Amino acid sequence: METGVEATSRPEIPAIKEHSLLGSLESMRRDRLAFLLSVARQTGDIGSFRVGPAQMLLLNSSELVHAALVEHANDFDKGFIIHRAFRPVLGEGLFSSEGELHRRQRKIMAPSFQPRHIVNYAQTMVEYTERAQQDWQDGATLDMSREMMALTMSIVGNVLFQTDVLAETDELGAALSTALAYINYILSSFFPLPLNWPTERNRQTRGALELLNRRMQKMIEERRASGEQGDDFLSILLRARDEDGAPMSDQQIKDEALTLFVAGHETTAAALTWTWFLLAEHPDIYQRLRDEVDSVLQGRSPTYADLARLPYTLQVLKESMRLYPPSIALVRVALRPVDLGPYHLRRGQTIMIVPYTIQRRPDYFPDPERFNPDHFRPENEARLPRFAYLPFGAGPRICIGNHFALMEGHLLLAALVQHVTFSLLPGQQIIPDNDKTITIRPRYGLKMRVQRRHQVV
Numbered sequence: 370m371e372t373g374v375e376a377t378s379r380p381e382i383p384a385i386k387e388h389s390l391l392g393s394l395e396s397m398r399r400d401r402l403a404f405l406l407s408v409a410r411q412t413g414d415i416g417s418f419r420v421g422p423a424q425m426l427l428l429n430s431s432e433l434v435h436a437a438l439v440e441h442a443n444d445f446d447k448g449f450i451i452h453r454a455f456r457p458v459l460g461e462g463l464f465s466s467e468g469e470l471h472r473r474q475r476k477i478m479a480p481s482f483q484p485r486h487i488v489n490y491a492q493t494m495v496e497y498t499e500r501a502q503q504d505w506q507d508g509a510t511l512d513m514s515r516e517m518m519a520l521t522m523s524i525v526g527n528v529l530f531q532t533d534v535l536a537e538t539d540e541l542g543a544a545l546s547t548a549l550a551y552i553n554y555i556l557s558s559f560f561p562l563p564l565n566w567p568t569e570r571n572r573q574t575r576g577a578l579e580l581l582n583r584r585m586q587k588m589i590e591e592r593r594a595s596g597e598q599g600d601d602f603l604s605i606l607l608r609a610r611d612e613d614g615a616p617m618s619d620q621q622i623k624d625e626a627l628t629l630f631v632a633g634h635e636t637t638a639a640a641l642t643w644t645w646f647l648l649a650e651h652p653d654i655y656q657r658l659r660d661e662v663d664s665v666l667q668g669r670s671p672t673y674a675d676l677a678r679l680p681y682t683l684q685v686l687k688e689s690m691r692l693y694p695p696s697i698a699l700v701r702v703a704l705r706p707v708d709l710g711p712y713h714l715r716r717g718q719t720i721m722i723v724p725y726t727i728q729r730r731p732d733y734f735p736d737p738e739r740f741n742p743d744h745f746r747p748e749n750e751a752r753l754p755r756f757a758y759l760p761f762g763a764g765p766r767i768c769i770g771n772h773f774a775l776m777e778g779h780l781l782l783a784a785l786v787q788h789v790t791f792s793l794l795p796g797q798q799i800i801p802d803n804d805k806t807i808t809i810r811p812r813y814g815l816k817m818r819v820q821r822r823h824q825v826v
């Protein structure tokens with residue numbers, strides 16, 4: 370129960386000036402990231418705005434992130450908007466489940482994502498990358514978002530299901546893309562129509578979900594029948610047991626496998642797409658990266674063991690995810706009244722943590738708008754406040770695939786840098802946006818020209 374004395378001694382949460390009825394609906398619709406950045410800059414560590422009648426609190430300090438995502442993690446869940454978008458597709462998989470089920474599943478699955486385990490996938494990542502770049506003709510124009518999506522989709526398809534045909538042209542790949550598009554639609558609509566309404570989009574989505582369910586069930590049954598001990602994730606999920614020795618239900622396995630697929634490719638593709646853009650805009654940094662890769666690899670394909678000797682390559686990737694973090698926001702809803710530092714939140718209040726805004730704070734990252742991989746030199750990284758860099762979130766729901774993603778991005782950059790150079794096609798408008806996608810990507814795509822490099826020896 371709140372006393373009058375406590376309530377008055379608490380600092381007020383600053384609110385931005387906005388339309389009395391619609392709040393900031395229009396600004397959000399026009400340019401979400403620019404709007405969120407302006408809220409953060411106007412309000413500081415915490416600020417309030419409205420989307421229609423719904424109030425949102427933007428948390429923008431490392432201390433408040435720690436309080437919400439770590440200290441009070443159990444006082445929040447992901448809330449109605451996230452559940453409504455993800456559950457029709459991913460059911461109760463790791464991303465969209467809550468409470469005891471989430472804890473149990475996370476515990477079962479975490480060991481398979483530890484670095485010593487995922488090392489086994491390094492070779493697959495490099496092989497697929499080598500294959501992709503061989504198809505790129507010298508002088509060709511590429512849509513980088515599309516190329517990076519196709520590449521990360523094929524990698525995750527192999528790692529998860531040991532299938533080689535997971536492309537948009539395959540019926541499974543196409544169904545997955547339709548399901549992804551549905552999640553995007555729900556996230557980007559303020560008043561989406563329920564899935565059982567007879568619209569063309571809903572009909573296609575239901576068809577895609579049925580196909581996914583059938584194909585996943587078939588893969589599960591085939592794996593069981595063959596008794597194979599594969600090291601793809603589907604086999605790992607089939608073998609997994611909880612503390613009482615119980616296996617997951619088939620439905621849970623399907624939800625988890627689809628979750629890993631969805632969470633595991635568009636994000637990494639977005640990170641790589643922005644990295645190529647930033648490199649093309651900064652020829653000196655691009656050259657330094659090429660020098661590191663050429664001198665360490667001498668024309669060989671990279672392996673996991675090479676990564677420790679390619680530190681600048683990793684700094685480039687991390688810095689790119691600082692300026693353009695793939696996930697636009699971590700959204701949570703308070704399950705009960707909760708105090709975050711000096712601020713009091715009511716039950717049902719929605720908070721947003723936006724890596725894009727927090728990672729552009731000048732007191733955390735000097736000269737924050739500049740692409741500067743030196744922000745991640747070991748001595749500079751060690752000085753960062755703990756929750757100032759959040760591309761993978763934080764706390765008990767931190768991205769389970771973070772080592773996987775960093776290893777994949779690190780290997781792909783090294784493998785591609787030594788074969789090809791990308792340059793920007795002139796006259797493009799590059800605006801970061803997540804209107805039609807789950808992740809932050811260039812609104813009008815990113816067209817680049819590919820130039821094949823002479824083989825370095």
Ligand code: HEM
Binds near residue numbers: 759762
């Ligand atoms: C650059 C690539 C990636 C980025 C930026 C990223 C980002 C994130 C973020 C921010 C979250 C937390 C969301 C929240 O707390 O609301 C998350 C969760 C998750 N990610 Fe990733 N992710 C990436 C790659 C991957 C990969 C490769 C996989 C799997 C192979 C994966 C699987 C997951 C799963 C299953 C969750 C839910 C974890 C849980 O709630 O316990 N992600 N990711």
